[in-house]
């Protein structure tokens with residue numbers, strides 16, 4: 001049974017052209033859970049916090065996973081791909097060698113809420129061609145939980161309450177090297193849930209509504225709202241929702257154990273590779 005080993009609170013950050021967000025992983029240099037590099041939550045009812053969006057910008061060397069809870073996000077990339085993410089939709093983008101894109105919130109009023117997660121790629125996949133997929137909410141399986149609540153399975157395969165489900169990403173037909181499990185859990189008030197995970201994988205939780213306690217029944221510790229809880233090794237994660245219930249993300253994946261050198265939107269293994277990425281972007285060869 002895993003327990004909390006570290007709580008990473010979020011800090012207020014601003015990115016893109018001034019989008020206000022909360023950042024846990026990635027808020028300081030070296031503060032990541034291999035292979036998860038960054039987790040941002042954007043959440044605002046005030047369009048001035050998000051309308052400027054994320055105009056054209058590059059990525060190289062990793063994957064970005066955008067999950068929208070409220071609002072709309074339009075994206076366009078240098079390949080001419082366009083899409084509009086609606087509530088419940090996910091975009092899983094493998095930037096790899098390079099992508100140049102924009103991510104722009106669409107609405108002029110109302111709530112915008114969602115997450116962007118960065119997942120590292122192994123050294124031998126950092127320069128493969130870019131690839132991405134938009135996953136509509138209807139393609140994300142939902143498991144009803146016996147103790148109350150539900151689990152959405154965005155990536156990987158999980159067994160909960162005697163039922164198994166596989167998300168649209170990291171399937172047995174198309175496994176990813178990091179073998180990620182990405183769940184969005186909604187637990188009813190005081191509900192308990194035990195989630196089996198691969199023993200060798202790193203894992204963390206992020207509570208975005210309510211509060212949860214994590215760990216063995218007699219030794220659970222509290223994971224507050226809007227904080228990432230990094231977990232010890234083990235074969236399962238036990239979660240108890242607080243009196244108002246809890247909504248949280250659960251992430252687990254195989255660590256890469258490779259050097260991480262990051263410069264803004266480029267994540268490589270060496271400083272020389274970063275200099276190459278900057279040079280490639282300047283000269284228009286990032287995505288060539």
Ligand code: FE2
Nearest residue numbers: 057059064103
């Ligand atoms: Fe981006």
